[in-house]
Amino acid sequence: MPHARSFTKLVLGLVTAGALFGLSGCAPEPDSTPDPTPTAAPETPEPAAYDGPLHFVGDELDWFLPSEDEIRALLPGIAEMSEPTSALEQISDGGGPVPVPSICGALSAEMSLGSVGARTLTWTLEGSDSAVGRLHVLQLADEAQVAARMDQLRAATEQCASYVLERESGFDAEIVGDGDDVQAIAGTLTEGYVDGEWRYHKGYASMGNVIVELFQTGVDGSTIDAEAVAEMLREHSGSARDALIGELTANPPTPSETPTAADPSAPWSAWEMSTAAVGPIVLGSDLDAALAAVPGARAVEPEWAGSPWWLTATDGSASVGIWTDESGERVASVTVGVSNVYGEPVHPGGSLPSAGGVHVGDPVSAAITAFPQGTFVTVVASGEYFYESATRDGGFVRFRADRDPADPAAVVTGIGVEDATLRVPPVFG
Structure with a gap:
């Protein structure tokens, strides 16, 4: 029977080969269309190097x-x-x-x-x-x-x-x-x-x-x-x-916002002190315009050069000091509370404007939280202590303290905000 098995294998081999040949003849021709080239994603250009003022903060x-x-x-x-x-x-x-x-x-x-x-x-x-x-x-x-x-x-x-x-x-x-x-x-x-x-x-x-x-x-x-x-x-x-x-x-710096006029008839305790304005009083504005921005308030002229105007609310509940630039015509800074000036008005901290939510009478630690990365200042001659913070464009806020501001028990006794770009440097010769 070996011959019969060989014959059977031969027939099966021919049938299999024929079937494969037939399948090969029916196969579709390969698609000659080339695969589409993927479109390259547009390159994001590198940002242009910053070329504005070099102001560190x-x-x-x-x-x-x-x-x-x-x-x-x-x-x-x-x-x-x-x-x-x-x-x-x-x-x-x-x-x-x-x-x-x-x-x-x-x-x-x-x-x-x-x-x-x-x-x-x-x-x-x-x-x-x-x-x-x-x-x-x-x-x-x-x-x-x-x-x-x-x-x-x-x-x-x-x-x-x-x-x-x-x-x-x-x-x-x-x-x-x-x-x-x-x-x-x-x-x-x-x-x-x-x-x-x-x-x-x-x-x-x-x-x-x-x-x-x-x-x-x-x-x-x-x-x-x-x-x-x-x-x-x-x-x-x-x-x-x-x-x-x-x-x-x-991270390009954002331009300073134009201050929004506050309601001059609101309680002064509701006014926010920023490096742009204190309530309706805009830093850098004309002094006459600043005094007129709070109708009914009582204005007292400085007693001597270098001291502030005092502006007091109609009901006497609050006062602010308005300090001018060298010309005496523009508002350079505004202070509340203690500013180490003889005869300055005294009011409860809760009746005065606040800076960053910090009032006179609050712990200095609240000011440090509201204005981080500031500077602790000791002035030896006058025995004063301050915590200070500045913006990139020359805005300045200063918290006067009753002791070293790094002391956890230190309390805010006065607050000032200023457009420090209006300062005039000392001149020699």
Whole structure:
């Protein structure tokens, strides 16, 4: 039977092959139409690099800070150095002899006066209880104010290599990046007084609305490489510029809103204090228009230059202080509560306008929550304490405290809002 099995296999093989051949002949021809090419998704263009005002605010000030190692490498005798802080101590005592030429007074001026925000590093020096060092990153209202101060510092550097205070004095310094958009100055200042002389190592740099000020007591004839110190400050200012451009390219700043007029007949406690207006009183507006914005209110003129107008509600329940710019014609700031002015009216905090929901009498911690990333300020000469916060466009809010505002028990005793771009920088020479 082996032959029969072979024959059967042969027949089955032929039938199978025929069936496959028939199927092959009936198969449709392949589609010669090419597959459609997928359409590429449109590319999202990169946003154009931000090219507006370079205004730093809040924690962006940290971008200017050198590292501890960088500072130690360039300044002699450093012992202990603090962590960066948002606390600022101002002396604000003024006075003293006038140098010849007077432009040299810019080198001794307290740079932090007029600032609206700050970040600080401090350090002690070996073998001395009184010698200190510090670096301030100071936010001013706008680029124009910074440019004016930097112009004065540059002029003082050029003119004050030798000058007279009470005795022969001088600033031995270097300017780096002159003519560039990032400039810096550093050197050693010697101030001659009748009873001796004082030496300080100093440095300055600027970018946008920020001035960086470096200070260290020059003890035991110590010296610095002024050019290297200036280059360090300049490098960090340039890096901060690049970081801000990147930040504002990705997140463009929004323009300030036009203030909406508030109801002048509403209780003044319902008025909101913002960096644009206090109720119907608009910052930057004409003084006469501001006084007329609250019909029936009683206005009292300033008793002397530099003090405010007092505007009091018809029923006597609340008062605000209206401070003008240098011309006396525009509203620069408005305050409520304590403003350290003789004869100011006193009212319960609940009857006064509030800022960010914070009233006079509230804990300062409420102001810190409402306005984060601010600056804690101590003014030594007047014994005052403040918590301050500024906007990118020069708006400024200041909470006066009854003690160090970092103290959890601190209470708000006064509130002020201001258009800080209306400030006039100090002029020397």
